Amino acid sequence: MSEQVSYDDVKPGAELPPASYPVTRLSLVKYCGASGDFNVIHWNERIARAVGLPNVIAHGMFTMAQAGRFVTDWAGPAVAVVEFGVRFSSPVVVPDDDIGATIEVSGTVEEKLDGNRVALALTARSGEAKVLTRARAVVRLP
Amino acid sequence: MAINRDYIGRTFPAAAPYEVSRVKIGEFADAIGDPNPLYRDRTAAQAAGYADVIAPPTFAIVISMAGSAPAIADPGLGLNYAMVVHGEQRFEYDRPLMAGDVVTAQATISDIRDAGRNVMVSTKTEISTVGGEHVCTAHSTLVERGGAA
Numbered sequence: 442m443s444e445q446v447s448y449d450d451v452k453p454g455a456e457l458p459p460a461s462y463p464v465t466r467l468s469l470v471k472y473c474g475a476s477g478d479f480n481v482i483h484w485n486e487r488i489a490r491a492v493g494l495p496n497v498i499a500h501g502m503f504t505m506a507q508a509g510r511f512v513t514d515w516a517g518p519a520v521a522v523v524e525f526g527v528r529f530s531s532p533v534v535v536p537d538d539d540i541g542a543t544i545e546v547s548g549t550v551e552e553k554l555d556g557n558r559v560a561l562a563l564t565a566r567s568g569e570a571k572v573l574t575r576a577r578a579v580v581r582l583p
Numbered sequence: 584m585a586i587n588r589d590y591i592g593r594t595f596p597a598a599a600p601y602e603v604s605r606v607k608i609g610e611f612a613d614a615i616g617d618p619n620p621l622y623r624d625r626t627a628a629q630a631a632g633y634a635d636v637i638a639p640p641t642f643a644i645v646i647s648m649a650g651s652a653p654a655i656a657d658p659g660l661g662l663n664y665a666m667v668v669h670g671e672q673r674f675e676y677d678r679p680l681m682a683g684d685v686v687t688a689q690a691t692i693s694d695i696r697d698a699g700r701n702v703m704v705s706t707k708t709e710i711s712t713v714g715g716e717h718v719c720t721a722h723s724t725l726v727e728r729g730g731a732a
Binding site: 492501 | 607610621645649668671673676679728
């Protein structure tokens, strides 16, 4: 985790350092158990393909969690996340190998708001696909 | 089977109270691969001004899903879950969920609409402590692929 970012340090338009997060079939099994979302498309390749998906896909919420981690890692421990929203534009396809997939998250400071709040615009990609769009977090900084 | 539009605006009874535990938060943080000490170490959480370990922002989905499950799984709604993918998700937080919170989730189906060949079902779930403190509002949109009427 990084040092604490303060509101006064933040400049509109500034880029946040990008980060990459791995996702494997094991990640999805663990996420099924931890979240309670056992939708078969997240662990059963046979059914995932039968319903027209290219392979098993990650939970959208797993991808969103990586974007959340990106924000809290950048902001530091005293951040309060006020609002966090995403659109899942494309699935993160997770092959059954030892490598899995990678989720790459980047972001910029969209604007500084009152009450020490900062709006961040986020993007997440996996391979060629943009997996999150309209991803935005509003955080309150010290 | 087509989705039943009569369900728009329907509110489902709050799920049984959910007790947020340090163990569950740690399990969730492990599952998303986030090593943040605020999710595991009470001392670190207290240093940041919290009474106990806090949950990652997206942990609220665990509770909101439990709240919206009666709606999503209602056979009368007619959602084919194998064809469902998550379309959109947004949270508004009054504060983070934290260990020791006992919360309920009350879901309302806010919208059902076609988008091309798909149908989108949106829910709004209010998460509050049993003491009446509002903690989080979760807005979810599920997409049933090929489910348009």
